[in-house]
Amino acid sequence: MIPAAFEYFRPTSVKEALALLDHYKDEAKLLAGGHSLIPLMKLRLAQPRYVIDLGRVRELEYIRESGDQLLIGAMTRHVAIETSDLLRQRCPLLAETASVIGDAQVRNMGTIGGSLVHADPAADYPAAILALEAEMRVVSSQGERWIRAEDFFVDMLTTSLQPGELLVEIKVPVLPPRTGTAYVKVAQKASGFALCGVAVVLTIDQNGVCQHAAVGITGVAPKAYRARAVEHALRGQKLDASVTAAASAKAAEGIDPLEDLHASAEYRAHLARVWCRRALEQARARV
């Protein structure tokens, strides 16, 4: 529990951070809330020579509305997302997701940017980010680019961020009327991370017909995924319990579930199906 030696920097702007990142390249690690990186360093599973702390880069801490988009700075803490009135009204899914991350201490320190870039296969945000079809803005000394949620998560602990790139902003669309959302989670009892987490965005018209369905599932596979087969089975259907149940049966279709000490692949897939149905029912009730 004692990390190896490292040199520590505390820039106050994105520009400064990028310069440091350019200079030290892969010997450097960005530090956000530190709630994934520091445990790894303490176990010496990560031994960066240089640590660039983003804690004073205030320009990355915000939640604001811009047209029909919500913009969230990468350094926004989980607690800020959980308690944001704007998000609770305009994007309750993200606030609900943040509210079940770890415990109060973790939520006080952890950041959405850190969580997304860390890309833990059992992290909570990725499910919601996928279901919301969010986009991530990353910058480097070369410029900036937007990455769609689906292209963002590449594999376990791997995103499409390139060396030298910094995640600065997450953009989520304001949801249309008659939309219900839900995030449900089965926690791994030791770590509190998701054995299975299902995020649902469901838009239903006056006649009860599903106009839009997006389902993101985390914890089950090496990376969070969109449950396309479920979405297909819902879209254009008049929703009732049997339709959502039948659709949920496809929640683990085409994926290769994780298997570890805490759950077999079979059980994870089963949880995905059960909790997908429960999440859909909850979202439907909230429309």
Place this chain on the structure above:
Amino acid sequence: MAKKFVGERVPRVEDQRLITGRSQYVDDIVRPRMVYAAIVRSIYAHARLKEINVEAARRAPGVIAVFTGEDVREAIGPVPVASQLPDLKIPRHPVLAVEKVRYVGEPVAVVVAEDRYQARDAVDLIEVEYEPLEAVVDPERAIAEGAPILHEEFGTNVAFVWQLSGGDIERAFREAEVVVSQRMVNQRVIPVAMEPRGVVAEYHPGEGQLTVWTSTQIPHLLRTQLAAMLGLAENRVRVIAPEVGGGFGSKLNVYAEEALVGYLAMRLGRPVKWIETRRENFLSTIHGRGQIAEVEAAVKRDGTVLGLRYKIIQDVGAYHQLLTPAIPTLTGLMATGPYKIPNLHVQVIGAFTNKMATDAYRGAGRPEATYMLERMMDRIARELGLDPAEVRMRNFPQPDEFPFPTASGLAYDSGNYPQALRRALELVGYEQLRQEQQVLRQQGRYLGIGISTYVEICAIGPSPALPFGGWESATVRVEPTGKVTVLSGASPHGQGQETSFAQIVADELGVGLSDVRVIHGDTAIVQYGIGTFGSRATAVGGTAVYGAVQKVKEKATRLAAHLLGEENVANVAFEAGQFFVKDRPERRLTFQDVALAAYLAKSLPPGMEPGLEASYFFEPSNFTFPFGAHIAVVEVDPETGDVHFRRYVAVDDCGRVINPMLVDGQVHGGIVQALGQALLEEAVYDENGQLLTGELTDYAIPKATDVPWLETDRTETPSPVNPLGVKGVGEAGTIAATPAIVNAVVDALAPLGIRHLDMPLRPEKIWRAIRGA
């Protein structure tokens, strides 16, 4: 005398400093010129040690010294085991491995450096060459033919075979109308005290004294052992247990690191600190439980249990720690539980395995006994189509049968078992719940009601039953100002005896609670004592305090009589802190007046020594036997296997209660740890002996949100074993609750034909059982 404090919910005097972060744990201790130790631990479960290359580490920045097993084997004696069993195989247990390593985490070398970062860095520079050997992890396999042998000198992995018989077990089975049998696994669990272990040692060459601060439950016993391991005179070793952040039995031990750090301090002439990391704590602090048992019950159709046969394999681990072999003997002693079961046979085989040693963990052998028996009572009830509460009622001894002799050779001191169960049934609304259960079953819902009635063995214990004395000591020292200092040989570490002992003393001497200060845990200040474990601190240590305070009172009364000019001491009364002659109550001396007079010593009765203090060593005549009934009500989600608590009712009888709040706290904590074992916890090693649950991210202990509302209640049957009438309650929850919870889950699943599931009852296991049903 009216009791002002005893029996009241007095808030803990310890809490202020604990909650405000002002208490001093080992890691808070800083000595001048202190250096830091870090330990290189085996990465193999079983291997021959070839070369250890320490050159790079020696040259690393800040490194002061590196030692291997070869370097210290002459200087430091082996890690001791205190328990004696016939034919017990005791392997030599060096503080640093020599020639072979036998579990992952076994200390191999130690580095000392100027700071802890440098020490940790140097650990990575030590190259240990191992020749890996096949490991044996499963205790059943370990004692089977052809298993790799841990200690070649024995030619077997059987560490001991221990048997206990009472009555005529063969006859019981001949006369049985039904035989119920069940294999059960009591999985290995990890104690996980919030504060890991830690040691600071400092040698004072002028006085030739070694001071060791260590997170321990037994400072005096440890001092004796450390002196022996290090070849020092016992009165040149001072052990201090500062604030101890939880032990649960895991610090009722003598660990390699405690001697090693002491040695380093002497050898290097500088104070040395070693603080265990959480990972080290998982790997190399003792584990608990670890039993596999075949249990057979001989019963009559009316539910009467005639006899019990247990064949138990105890997973010992690679070496014995202080009490390793003794733990399953407690299982044997308590094997007939709170029932009148006249015939018993218990066999325990201890198996060496390539894992950390098992030893005392909250309950220490009794939770295993209670678990097996309470599962059996439910199995019997189901087999016979009887209500589980009824089966228990039919087998209880009645209150007039105490002291009650058991087939295992104990004499239960006092009890009223039917009353405790009736109370719990009433509180939970048993009849109604059973009806509701029927209704819910019709709707495809799985409600389960789990009963556990228990008796445990506490106040450990009479000296003949212990390897190191089972008494406890106290000194009550009245200072000249009338303030009272209590020196207790017990070593509480969270149980709250600084409060409860002060309550006892304050009531006896008529002083305020804050006038009393309880000191413990420092061998240079406190007279020899045994320590805190086995729910003994109040029943044995509290009685010692009570005994000492009686002596003080007696002397003070004699002095008061003298000062009041009364010849006959019997005519002097002591009430509410004042002495007076009974028929002349107008002239009074306060307790403070008398204390001061004792020290000023201007006028003492002839032959009376000045001063006002007394010591008392209390030797109990028997153990005490707390008991009770716990009932868990759960609902199982048949789709996911999740277990949801509806209710949890605990009726405990721990004899007289000195502080109900402390008792509730102990019961709560105990239930939570039991819940951990029932539903979540398991030390999982892979077949190569790697601990897979080696971090808190993988080893699940209960969190606040996992714990239901605990409805606690009590009956109060005083113990005749001590004048306070107290029994002990530190482990009751852990002993009672595990089977209550498992019984509830199995009861919920009964309609599916499920008869037994081994712990931990994780959702996936339940889900599979449901699917397989």
